[in-house]
Amino acid sequence: MAPVTYEKVSKLFDGTAAVKDLDLEIGDGEFIVLVGPSGCGKSTALRMLAGLERTTEGRIMIGDRVVNNVAPQDRDVAMVFQSYALYPHMTVYNNLAFGLRNLKVPKQEIDARVRKAAEILDMGELIKRKPKQLSGGQRQRVALGRAIVREPKAFLMDEPLSNLDAKLRVQTRAEILKLQQRLGTTTIYVTHDQVEAMTMGDRIAVMRFGLLQQLGTPEELYTHPRNVFVAGFIGSPAMNLVPAPLVDGGGSNLIAGFRPEHMTLGDGSPDGLRFDAKVEVVEYLGNDQLAHLVKGETPLVALLPVECRLSMGDDATFTVPRDKLHLFDAETEQVVHGGG
Amino acid sequence: MASELPPIPPVIAAEELAKKGEVPPGPGPVTEGIPGREGADKIRRTITYVVLAAVSLLFFVPFFWSISTSLKTLPEAAGFDLLPADPSFRAYREAITTFNFGRYFLNSVFLASVVTGFNLFLASLGGYAFARLRFPGREVLFFLVLGTLMIPHELRLVPVFQMLSEFPVTHWNLLGSYQGYILINLVGATNLFLMRQYFLTIPKDYEEAAKLDGAGYFKTYLRVMLPLAGPALAAITILTFQGTWNDFFWPLVIFLGDETKYTLPLGINQFRSQYSTQWPELMSASILAILPIFALYVFFQRYFIAGITSAGVKG
Numbered sequence: 229m230a231p232v233t234y235e236k237v238s239k240l241f242d243g244t245a246a247v248k249d250l251d252l253e254i255g256d257g258e259f260i261v262l263v264g265p266s267g268c269g270k271s272t273a274l275r276m277l278a279g280l281e282r283t284t285e286g287r288i289m290i291g292d293r294v295v296n297n298v299a300p301q302d303r304d305v306a307m308v309f310q311s312y313a314l315y316p317h318m319t320v321y322n323n324l325a326f327g328l329r330n331l332k333v334p335k336q337e338i339d340a341r342v343r344k345a346a347e348i349l350d351m352g353e354l355i356k357r358k359p360k361q362l363s364g365g366q367r368q369r370v371a372l373g374r375a376i377v378r379e380p381k382a383f384l385m386d387e388p389l390s391n392l393d394a395k396l397r398v399q400t401r402a403e404i405l406k407l408q409q410r411l412g413t414t415t416i417y418v419t420h421d422q423v424e425a426m427t428m429g430d431r432i433a434v435m436r437f438g439l440l441q442q443l444g445t446p447e448e449l450y451t452h453p454r455n456v457f458v459a460g461f462i463g464s465p466a467m468n469l470v471p472a473p474l475v476d477g478g479g480s481n482l483i484a485g486f487r488p489e490h491m492t493l494g495d496g497s498p499d500g501l502r503f504d505a506k507v508e509v510v511e512y513l514g515n516d517q518l519a520h521l522v523k524g525e526t527p528l529v530a531l532l533p534v535e536c537r538l539s540m541g542d543d544a545t546f547t548v549p550r551d552k553l554h555l556f557d558a559e560t561e562q563v564v565h566g567g568g
Numbered sequence: 569m570a571s572e573l574p575p576i577p578p579v580i581a582a583e584e585l586a587k588k589g590e591v592p593p594g595p596g597p598v599t600e601g602i603p604g605r606e607g608a609d610k611i612r613r614t615i616t617y618v619v620l621a622a623v624s625l626l627f628f629v630p631f632f633w634s635i636s637t638s639l640k641t642l643p644e645a646a647g648f649d650l651l652p653a654d655p656s657f658r659a660y661r662e663a664i665t666t667f668n669f670g671r672y673f674l675n676s677v678f679l680a681s682v683v684t685g686f687n688l689f690l691a692s693l694g695g696y697a698f699a700r701l702r703f704p705g706r707e708v709l710f711f712l713v714l715g716t717l718m719i720p721h722e723l724r725l726v727p728v729f730q731m732l733s734e735f736p737v738t739h740w741n742l743l744g745s746y747q748g749y750i751l752i753n754l755v756g757a758t759n760l761f762l763m764r765q766y767f768l769t770i771p772k773d774y775e776e777a778a779k780l781d782g783a784g785y786f787k788t789y790l791r792v793m794l795p796l797a798g799p800a801l802a803a804i805t806i807l808t809f810q811g812t813w814n815d816f817f818w819p820l821v822i823f824l825g826d827e828t829k830y831t832l833p834l835g836i837n838q839f840r841s842q843y844s845t846q847w848p849e850l851m852s853a854s855i856l857a858i859l860p861i862f863a864l865y866v867f868f869q870r871y872f873i874a875g876i877t878s879a880g881v882k883g
Contacts, residue, residue: 278776278780279779279780280776280779280780300776300779300780301779301780301781301782301783305780306780307776307777307780309773309776309777310773311771311773313771313773313774313776313777314777315774315777315778315792315795316796317795317796326778326781326783326791327780327781327782330781330782330783330787331782374777374781
């Protein structure tokens with residue numbers, strides 16, 4: 229276990245910056261999620277920490293040791309790959325033991341550590357099988373096991389759930405969290421899925437175009453997005469972002485943002501923003517309904533209780549409480565007034 | 569980033585293919601099962617089988633004729649009858665006893681095994697380097713290796729002969745020695761190319777995982793990459809063993825004059841003289857010489873096909 233620090237870290241690929249001036253301090257035992265769309269630099273940031281990519285500029289520290297020029301195997305980190313990268317010709321046992329053997333760990337200790345990891349992950353009976361004899365979920369567990377046996381200073385996870393089906397993903401998400409809490413190992417987790425980020429991270433680092441957009445707890449990002457990108461990226465369904473004058477939210481140099489779940493049908497609170505919109509499509513979700521609206525030509529989404537069912541073509545009035553309104557500068561896209 | 573399952577890595581696909589001997593799952597012909605196209609399907613299938621049968625016949629008839637000739641007498645062999653009138657194994661006895669067939673056989677086994685061993689090791693090592701390691705001049709060097717494929721044996725004859733007769737620096741005379749033959753066949757450019765192509769198909773994640781697991785370059789090659797390259801190694805085993813086994817040209821150049829070092833093709837050639845050829849003996853010796861290759865092929869065949877196809881080159 230150790231803290232991890234990125235200090236002004238940049239990575240250029242043939243002159244194109246994949247990561248720019250990344251400053252990030254990850255506390256000892258913290259679970260941090262790097263999230264962002266494809267090509268935002270999150271995986272590159274992780275791979276630089278693993279030692280699989282060289283940094284172009286800046287320093288990366290694990291504990292108080294600068295690791296820029298340290299070989300991957302000497303960084304004392306373990307990585308879970310998106311593809312799992314389990315050695316297909318080795319049994320589960322050997323997959324787990326391979327790294328320890330290379331580190332010249334005594335045979336008895338290897339055996340003890342492998343068996344302990346297998347027990348933690350509840351895969352005792354799988355230990356003699358080869359990866360292709362395992363299901364996707366089991367392979368995922370072996371990949372986690374390979375990281376655990378190393379007892380590293382940090383776990384690096386690169387989209388480890390993206391090859392699982394939706395149900396298993398939710399289940400494994402919880403398992404990884406439990407495991408991390410039990411072991412207390414610093415974890416850097418990369419994903420493009422904001423739901424994963426929100427549910428797993430102690431803190432979340434949102435990245436875009438190689439730049440860190442915002443770093444904070446899930447709640448901070450949800451309630452106080454710093455810019456238009458974070459506002460639109462965090463939260464599902466995504467925040468409505470419209471020109472402020474359209475909803476009487478402010479001047480033309482502003483973008484108004486409000487979450488679909490904060491919209492109410494009818495006049496609602498007296499100090500709220502009130503506007504009419506036409507219902508285009510309604511998705512019935514059981515407990516809620518997701519109404520796709522259009523005001524003028526601007527699409528909006530509202531998440532409403534099902535008590536008052538809307539139908540296609542309805543014209544209705546909606547209200548958004550003012551304390552839930554976010555205002556962003558239209559030019560810089562930075563927040564000028566945050567939601568409550 | 570997509571949530572669907574990743575494609576099966578080619579290595580696993582090749583292994584599965586090798587084990588089960590089945591075609592990997594994939595989109596079948598689009599017309600399959602489409603109502604109203606059964607007729608067209610039937611015609612297409614018939615044409616395919618007719619063409620395949622014709623090609624098979626083209627290869628089978630000469631082979632069958634060889635077997636048939638090996639069972640004939642010499643006067644009979646001069647005729648065009650496909651079947652021998654009175655089949656006998658006399659020619660086989662003659663073939664084995666006339667010359668030192670056992671010695672030739674052992675020489676062939678020894679040379680083919682050693683050359684195959686060296687090719688497996690060096691081609692995989694070099695192929696891995698060309699596929700994965702970054703070093704200055706890698707591309708130029710690779711094209712130079714490929715370039716050697718364009719130089720015919722005949723063109724190399726004189727320089728190789730001179731080199732072996734007085735080896736540079738050490739001044740060894742390697743003509744007439746096993747070492748000389750092995751030296752000039754240490755590694756083939758085709759094998760190097762095949763291995764490189766195969767290694768390129770193996771996902772880099774395995775190597776990165778090995779790197780994080782503390783394996784150096786050589787260990788990664790030996791413990792992770794090589795076991796994954798089974799099909800390509802099988803292909804090289806067959807191609808090289810068969811190539812060395814059948815090689816007539818270089819043994820003739822290097823071993824001429826020392827009958828104890830003759831390989832099977834040179835031995836078989838002795839049934840031909842300036843004025844006559846003992847066809848039944850020649851054919852029976854040839855048939856006997858084919859047997860080990862036949863066994864090797866049967867053993868490695870499935871791996872071989874998987875290796876050749878997944879390396880993206882044609883045998």
